[in-house]
Amino acid sequence: MSQNVKVVQRASSSVRDKLYLPAIYDGMKITFKHFFKNLSDINAVDVLRYPEEQPQDITDRYRGLHRLTHRPDDSIACVACFMCATACPSNCMFIEAQEREDGHDEKMPKSFSIDTLECIFCGYCVEACPCDAIRMDTGIFSLTGNKREDFVLDKEQLLANKGAFGEVCSCARD
Template structure:
């Protein structure tokens, strides 16, 4: 065990560190550099005028609003195994399972709700899913509604969300 421990010397004990003033000078230098840049070129300011301006840097790894994926034959990929609900740290996934009658699989969710107000967008559900049935690649980062119920996403709504990064169909079960 001890072979894995790396002893790191504590910083901040030099005279320069103890004086504080050099560090304060470094900070103030950055502040004044930005002030100078922003005053000389107003268009280069690093803030977005949201919502008129939308972010352009959302990548495929961004954890946006959830969606339920489809299989290649356009049926629901979810088999209601409850892995996401089990992994969920805020217990905000509510599933009711039912016998699947369309011959594709044995089991499917009768209802599938995610309470996005309780959700912490940790992505554990996506990690846990054995069927690649739940994803957070919609790129949707803003959610508005008039009542608490508006934020509880049902199965149909989750299925209607589209993936924003090309991978539309569930990648499980080749």
């Protein structure tokens, strides 16, 4: 049995090509061109003085931080069904259920937390929620903190977030 093997000669393998000098030179040329252009006309550099100036290019469809909604009687709308945590691809939602005593449903969340450092802000939790208890319409696009625990939102923080487009709950069950 004979095999047809085709030998392909490599392109130039000079020392100059092996050191990537032409590519490094081209990259540095572009970098220095922008550097000196910005240095000569500092007012042409586009700068946003955050947080005094807020970005204006955020669309209405932007998914902000999460929030938990309330019913009209001010009780929590979440029924601790775990659908949001099940749908979450990054497994950043942690829910512990307890029995509900206000007569609305069987259970409610005893603890509800979202690790925003793990969250990919995909919105699957909002889509999976059967009673519209979790939303991502706060309009909050930045969260700052000094330690990891500052980025884990608990139930009280999620309930305190208000919707940027009005508080309307469509989960009023009797």
